[in-house]
Amino acid sequence: MERAFCLVVPDELPGSAQIDAGVSTIATGIVYHSGIPAQRERIRPMLAARAGDEGMAAHPFHLWDIGVTDPYLHGNTVRGHLPAVTAAPGLMPTEKHTLGVLCMLLDETETAVSLLGEVVNPQWEDAADFHAGTTAADLALANLDGGRWADARLGVERLADRFLAGQHNLGTVRALAVLATLCALTGDTAAAQRHAAAVLAVTEPACALATTVRARRAAAFAATALGDHAAAHHHLRALFDGSGAPAHYHLSCYAVADHAAAAVLTGHAPQARTALEQVTAEVGDGASPRLRQILLRAAALLAEPAGAGAYFREALEDPAGQRWPFERGQVWLEYGEWLRRQRQIAGARAALTRAREIFEGLGAAPWGARAEAELRAAGVAVESPRHSALRSLTPQRQRIVRLAAQGLTNREIGERLFLSPRTVGTHLYQAFPALGVTSRGQLRDVVEREPGD
Structure with a gap:
């Protein structure tokens, strides 16, 4: 990643120089995937004028450049332009791909699925070939975020097979990271661990931090599903530096609540509080509804027991959070667990039932089993749902x-x-x-x- 960046933005180019739009899109993409702070600081002055450009919305690549480089500082501005620019007629496939990924990174998940789905369709024979598979992998990531897990799996199976056969590129490695996450969330923990390790073996030496973060999160989900909270904490702690700052300026922030959950269970709550403080400072006023829900969940998990309920309730008050069902299910589950510990049994039963319904709908078996166990502890007779072999298929x-x-x-x-x-x-x-x-x-x-x- 460092060599690629130097080829696009050579050292002899003044730091304040304006950079051509076609070149800057490549450069900012490298910055995001590498997560290297020095690269980000080098490119920022070259993009500074674009953030205040009134004609920015007419240039999808300009939106990409400032949105992907500073998603929290400029995210709200970019979101304001997205409805008009994504609806513009005559967008080229490359522009749709770029805007689709930008929408995904800014948590405009439904728009991301729509745009990326216009470029590739998992049913097409050549879906894995367009842009070396990166578009198919990006569509799968958006479907994963939005709770369309069967569609996400369908979109990456072929690409993941290519990676396992030795065809390593950005599309195949990201696809395997998605598959690792899906396997972890649905209970196929051995496959999740195997796939995550394969991704890390490629991305860590290449300094591809964005995909490394995704693979570490997949490994942490697998460990959580197995009840190995120490291993989960090990993977999640690696997403923050020694001071608690996010290792990747964007993606690490989304792991702060899972980090908090593992830290509390392993006696590292003070460390997780520091990370939450650092993430909160990094995000500032630029949190999407999704990230606000994550931050509130983290705050609830790290609060004193008597004060946790207010954070949980605030996280659940915003209906927008329902657009990311797994993360909403996590809030319901932990809120139900908190209510049961507070001996508010009726409320606990309602919250845990809601969590179980969400996890069953997604196929998140380990989390559904946890909700069932909590319901039984709350005095509810729970029957496991009848398994449908046909509906378990993609x-x-x-x-x-x-x-x-x-x-x-x-x-x-x-x-x-x-x-x-x-x-x-x-x-x-x-x-x-x-x-x-x-x-x-x-x-x-x-x-x-x-x-x-």
Whole structure:
């Protein structure tokens, strides 16, 4: 990352010089992915004039440059311009990709999914090839944030396979980080740990800090799912420097509440309070509704017991937080746990029930199990939901299975879903064990047994 930056912004270029828009977009992308402070400080003076440019909204790449370099200082300004610029006719695919990623980083998640989905579609055979797979990986990240986990998995499976086969580039490594996170959140902890370690082995030597942060968070989620809070704290503590400041100026801030949770459970609460103070100072007035919810959750976890409830309630008051369901579910869960410890049983039952519903809907089995255990401790008789093998498949595989159950051939299915017959056959081959069948003829029974079919 350092060599790439030097090629784009050579040392002999004066620090106050204006930089061409096409070059600056590459430079600021490197700054974000590397997270290296010296690179960020070098590029800031070159972009200073753009933050006050009244014509900034006419230039998607200008919005990108200031938004990605200073997402908290300029984030609200950029968000104000995004509705007009993203709706402008005639945007090129590269502009849609750039704006889509910018929307994702600024927590305009639904807009990000819409823009990126116009550029790539996981059902397309070449989805993993556009921009070397980075667009598909970015779409998966946006779907992950927005709670569309099956779509996120569908978008990265092929790219992750390429990484594991030795094809290492920015698209494949980010895809594997997404897959590691999905595996951790859904309870496949061994795969999550394996994938996260593979990502870290590539990104740490390359100084690709943004993806390193994502991989460390995936490893921490896996450790949390296993109840290994010391390991979770180890990974999350690495996202902050010795003074508690965020290691990556943007992404580390989103881990501050998970860091707090692990720190409290391992006796490192003072350390986590310092990190929260540093993150709060870094963010200033530039927090999105999503990040405000995260900061309030962290404050609740680190507060004295009697004062935690006010932070939890404030986090839950903003309906915008529902747009990031897993993080909202974490707040409901920990609020319910706090209420039960305060012997407010009726409130605890309501909060824990809400958390369980969210986690079940997402497929976050370890967190759903934790909510169930808390509900039982609160005196609620809990029945585990009936497992549906068909609905556990990705949306694409469900569609393939349903079409195959109707008697369509692989070629006919492929024509409908824009897939090759070989790809259809691969999906069916991988679906059979999950469905407990050994032949195509058994698929009709599987579909007919499904509730509502």
